Amino acid sequence: MTDTHPTPLYILSFRQRDELAALAANAGWQVVAARRAEGAERRFLHSGSAVAVIDARGALHEGLAAAEALNGAIGSNGGAMLALVSRGDIEAIARFHDAGATHFLASPFSETEFVQALRFAARHAERMAGEWRASAPADPLGWRFDLRGGTMQLTPGFARLLEVAEDAPPRVMLRTLDRSERRAAFLALRRLADERAATAFAHDIGGIGRVVQHLQHDRKAQRIDALVEPLGSAPDSSAAMREALAGARDAGGARRWVERRLAAGGPLAVVLVALNRFEVVNTAYGRAAGDALLRGAHRRIEEAVRETLEKGALIARMGGSEFLIATDAARARIDLAVERIAGALAKPFVVGDSIAVLGCRIGMAERGDAENAATLLRRASEALADAKASDSATLRVADAGEEDAPVDRLAGELGPAIDHGEIDIVFQPQVSMADGVIVGVEALARWEHAVLGTIGADLLFAAAARADLEIALSDHIQRIVLDRAAAWPAVLSRLRLSLNLTAGDIARPGFADLFLDRIDQSGFPRGRLTLEITESGLIEDLSVASALLTVFRQAGCRIAIDDFGTGYSSLAYLKSLPLDYLKIDKKLAQDITGTARDRVVVRGVIDMARSLGLSVIAEGVETEEQLELLAKEGCQYYQGFLCSEAVSSVALAAMMETRA
DSSP states (O other), rough: OOSSOOOOEEESSSSHHHHHHHHHHHHOEEEEEESTTTTTHHHHHHTSSSEEEEOOOTOOOHHHHHHHHHHHHHHTTOOOEEEOOOOOGGGGGHHHTTTTTEEEESSSSSSSHHHHHHHHHHHHHHHOOOOOHHTTTOOOOOEEEETTTEEEOOOOHHHHHTTTTTOOOOHHHHTTOOOHHHHHHHHHHHHTTTTOOOEEEEEEEEEEEEEEEEEETTTTTTEEHHHHHHHSEEEEEEEESOOOOOBOOOOOHHHHHHHHHHHHHHHEEEEEEEEEHHHHHHHHHHHHHHHHHHHHHHHHHHHHHHSSSSSOOOOEEEEEEEEEEEOOSOHHHHHHHHHHHHHHHSSOOOEEEEEOOOEEEEEEEEEETHHHHHHHHHHHHHHHOOOOOOOOOOOEETTTOOTOOOOOHHHHHHHHHHHOOOOEEEEEEEEEEETOEEEEEEEEEEEEETTTTOHHHHHHHHHHHHTTTTTHHHHHHHHHHHHHTTOOOGGGOEEEEEEOOOOOHHHSTTTTHHHHHHHHHHHHGGGGGEEEEHHHHHHHHHHHHHHHHHHHTTOOOOOEEETTTOOOOOHHHHHTTTEEEEEHHHHHGGGGGSSSSHHHHHHHHHHHHHHHTHHHHHHHHHHHHHHHHHHHOOOOESSSSOOOOOOOHHHHHHHHHOOO
């Protein structure tokens, strides 16, 4: 570590974030610390660190999940992961090793032991990365303030971003903050003055969106150092891992191969492919089944590459459930290969006696001018992280134009949009197949953006995740929906209202009481409210989800599982939750008009739901043929363009009056 550029360090601690951050800061690291696991991969990538600390003391399940999420990003950078575990959880070290951890420390431990563990992890990362990592860019965003002389020095990159001089005085920096956010900066500085070694505050910067400024007070040197962590757009990243599997090249060999090809000149593109929900299969069926699934995925990827790309393309398993394809083929051939890979991995896998439908997310980056392996792989990994954050996009391409990747722009504008009431709600009718009567509606969020047009819920929440505004957006939508439905005219007074809850809502302490109070204050009847939650949100923590949904059901609400069929599903999983409705995903419902095999799959889902006493709602129904076939299989309700698009309350009332 040098005095001029403190080494960045990422820490995720669910209970002792500030204490660990202070210990690391006192030892000379520039710390980016988090208390929540949401977005851990992106935040680690943004930090520029080669070392991640996962503090699983008292939070073993959450720590393991975070380690698995970071595994790819750690591996491709030749990084290190230090896992902190409680003394009683020593047996879990093997599980952390499987999840990608390279170093371990069991509590209780002293400050010296923690710092030494950090140094060993950092040396491991240096050895793993070697010259390859040394080629990574060293132009961080940040500043330093000399408390003795009262002078400020900005890094060149931060100065360019703010369009100020590198030696701009503090008052110029202050003017870059919105007046409403200056108080947060003053409070952070006051905390440093009150003997705190490290603290942070968040604000918006034009052109980059939401950022967090991580401040550290070096009392010996009499200065304040700041590292600016972009949440609205990230510098770069990459994903990969440790071991080879079934003939795939390993992560280290893949990085060296990419470096050599870049040094030789010419175009090169890297594609990172991550299987969805692989950890669920691994946990449910064991490592042997998981390894077999990975071998099957590799064979499918290899076949798709062989059919579409010229000889010489690299295929590597970067670790966990992530694979790398590197090629100098033309972009049209690469696009075809990506399409084939996505299609191949969307087909079901046989796991034991069951079938798992996983799918994938893909990130791609093409070499830029004078680019090295570090930056190319980092950009591809950042694109993959964006794809993972999206509910709908399978592929993200690094450095795409705004029309292709608007999440960064929206993340920077979302906060003011919420404050100014620009996020609105529309309602899509849900229809009884037996008699064609509209019996309910699903509330859907919409943002009529001045430049990008209509922004739907998927992109809205992807932007919210980037800007760390998921809870704020969810709260805002819930209030609007309930208040608007409570004011409905008499013609709408018998409709059920379906409202989506997010995985973040489920994880919030005290959310049940907060949300029930919100319902009652709005005046909308609990008995007419259906709460929808996606399959992926439930899988994150099944026990927490089950307990929360039970509270809501006992309070009079009904519960629906949304988008069923988009990922891994099990009968035992459905049986453990207090459900009333199963909503078939749009793509699965529309497959009813496909092959005989497609119809068998849809029939199986409907039969399974009915055997559990659940009503079935089909989403995305657009044709009479789809409606007829779904009805024949026993589906009771549908929603989709065949009846109506999502409409305003006024249009909904008019529709109900004409159908009366």
